[in-house]
Amino acid sequence: MNLNNFNRGSTRTHSHKNNLTGYYFCYLATVEIRDHHRYHSARESHPYHSDRVWRIMNFWSAEFVGLLLVVGCVGTVILRTVEWLWWKPKKLEKLLQSQGIEGTPYTILFGDLRKLVKQTKEAVSRPIAPFSNDILRRVSPFFSQVVEDCGGKLCYLWMGTSPTVIVTDPKLVREIMCDKSGHIDKPPAHPLGRYLLNGLVNLQGQKWVDRRKIINPVFHVDQLKKMYGAFSCCCSELIDRWEKLLGSGESVELDVWPELGNLTGDIISRSAFGSSYLEGRRIFQLQTEQAELFIQAVRSIYIPGFKFVPTRNNRRRKEIDSEVCDLLRGIIKKREQSIATNPASTSSSASHDDLLGFLMDSNANQETTGITTDEMIGECKLFYFAGQETTSVLLNWTLVVLSMYPNWQHLARQEVLQVCGRKQPVFSDMNQLKNVTMIIYEVLRLYPPALFLIRMAHHAINIGGYSFPSGMEFRLPILTMHHDPSLWGDDVKEFKPERFSQGISKATKNKMIFFPFGAGSRTCIGQTFAMTEAKLGLAMILQHFKFELSPSYLHAPFSIMTLQPQHGTPLILSRYDE
Numbered sequence: 001m002n003l004n005n006f007n008r009g010s011t012r013t014h015s016h017k018n019n020l021t022g023y024y025f026c027y028l029a030t031v032e033i034r035d036h037h038r039y040h041s042a043r044e045s046h047p048y049h050s051d052r053v054w055r056i057m058n059f060w061s062a063e064f065v066g067l068l069l070v071v072g073c074v075g076t077v078i079l080r081t082v083e084w085l086w087w088k089p090k091k092l093e094k095l096l097q098s099q100g101i102e103g104t105p106y107t108i109l110f111g112d113l114r115k116l117v118k119q120t121k122e123a124v125s126r127p128i129a130p131f132s133n134d135i136l137r138r139v140s141p142f143f144s145q146v147v148e149d150c151g152g153k154l155c156y157l158w159m160g161t162s163p164t165v166i167v168t169d170p171k172l173v174r175e176i177m178c179d180k181s182g183h184i185d186k187p188p189a190h191p192l193g194r195y196l197l198n199g200l201v202n203l204q205g206q207k208w209v210d211r212r213k214i215i216n217p218v219f220h221v222d223q224l225k226k227m228y229g230a231f232s233c234c235c236s237e238l239i240d241r242w243e244k245l246l247g248s249g250e251s252v253e254l255d256v257w258p259e260l261g262n263l264t265g266d267i268i269s270r271s272a273f274g275s276s277y278l279e280g281r282r283i284f285q286l287q288t289e290q291a292e293l294f295i296q297a298v299r300s301i302y303i304p305g306f307k308f309v310p311t312r313n314n315r316r317r318k319e320i321d322s323e324v325c326d327l328l329r330g331i332i333k334k335r336e337q338s339i340a341t342n343p344a345s346t347s348s349s350a351s352h353d354d355l356l357g358f359l360m361d362s363n364a365n366q367e368t369t370g371i372t373t374d375e376m377i378g379e380c381k382l383f384y385f386a387g388q389e390t391t392s393v394l395l396n397w398t399l400v401v402l403s404m405y406p407n408w409q410h411l412a413r414q415e416v417l418q419v420c421g422r423k424q425p426v427f428s429d430m431n432q433l434k435n436v437t438m439i440i441y442e443v444l445r446l447y448p449p450a451l452f453l454i455r456m457a458h459h460a461i462n463i464g465g466y467s468f469p470s471g472m473e474f475r476l477p478i479l480t481m482h483h484d485p486s487l488w489g490d491d492v493k494e495f496k497p498e499r500f501s502q503g504i505s506k507a508t509k510n511k512m513i514f515f516p517f518g519a520g521s522r523t524c525i526g527q528t529f530a531m532t533e534a535k536l537g538l539a540m541i542l543q544h545f546k547f548e549l550s551p552s553y554l555h556a557p558f559s560i561m562t563l564q565p566q567h568g569t570p571l572i573l574s575r576y577d578e
């Protein structure tokens, strides 16, 4: 065995280090050492080969393997790209069409995204008639067009390279929302969405079941009663502010959209953090900025790994997140210290008065059911996002609609005065406000804060006789279904709170056609919190003010995660003092 020759060959091979990657040479070295004995014994038993020939063969075989490796890698990347851009979408398109499901034709890479953005831009460039509830074409022009063109219970369009199946049949919607197999759940969260929304909303499977069990009691009626004081206090501050703005004048014009945003932000801050609500306000401002950055991200195609690229926006996203987490950690620490110095406050009544206290109590029992501090921070961030904007959107459209329909404003005010008089409404009053509840339901039907829900098949599934592979996305269009004349009748666009006079199940004939808070096991956990907040806010505004649309008001609902007023909501307020 001529080890010198072998080593020379080896050295020569390594002289190519500059041209090829370190990984490639590690691999070659392994091949050489492993195969050395095989080569050598073959060489000895072969009468025609000289050492030189073997050296060259050894070198070339190593080069060849390396080349194969590079070609293999490049080939795999090309095949994967073609599969992602073309084969997979076309295969899915064929599968959907073979079952009679209609949809838009696939366009490489962008799918329907460019059309969707173009049509949405055009639609939001002009307002609609001031007293019209026919908002579907403005808010969701592309989706509603596809649903109309394709008809049927199901249709699909392309969000980039993946199809999304739009389900408008109430039975199939129920099947998806109330799925018990565990095969349908939320899709994985957007990589940049985690800065904004964390915790419960992003969990799946058993983890979600466990967390929901911990958080459910936070929103029980008993707990709400304790937080009601915070609601009441924030609403009084709003009324005082508006009274001051009115001064001694007869009326004042006020954009109520930012006002309502501040109100629901304050309510969440106080309900979540009690006396630390001023720090909570700062968190609310930061989360608002985070939401704006997130909206920019979801409007473009996300390239995997992009969140690690240090762009200006990505850096800001991280900065905001670390400030929010630091603030929340500080609030939690302060609370822990105050409990340590004043053990009496660990009694459940004292520590449970706000959302954080409740979570901290479960944290103390971590071994059994609790959640860690980081998880608690995630949940607090979620409460802000899920609870603040949705409720301000609801209150905003309620004031707009009651300005459009002054007879309903009058009716609602009469009811509030009858139930609560001029005094501060108490918690038990909320159940007595039947007309107010009907009005809020009808506003949620015509102007739902969340426009659609998204689900994903996590296994191959069969729904209503249709088969779908794992990974298929479903879109349940709340707004489209709430505005569908075939489900609600020809008066679907009219504001008619009396639809709900006998409750939701009578109004919907027990069909899944009204689901502003979602449905099934993942239904909104803060539904009662939001309804109480909206009823109280509206009742107190009605007690003190009359309102109508300002001549400068433009009716322009548009979708920016929730259904917002594009040009604000200027109202003319006057004092109610009859």
Ligand code: HEM
Pocket: 186, 200, 201, 202, 212, 382, 383, 386, 387, 388, 390, 391, 394, 448, 449, 450, 453, 454, 515, 516, 517, 518, 519, 521, 522, 523, 524, 525, 526, 527, 529, 530
């Ligand atoms: C008018 C007000 C509100 C509306 C219209 C609304 C709407 C919704 C909807 C549609 C969902 C279901 C999402 C899905 O299934 O994909 C949901 C979930 C959720 N909401 Fe609300 N929400 C409102 C207020 C609130 C409030 C005030 C809070 C908390 C303070 C809250 C916390 C949550 C949470 C934590 C979830 C996730 C539940 C889970 O995944 O288990 N929401 N909300």
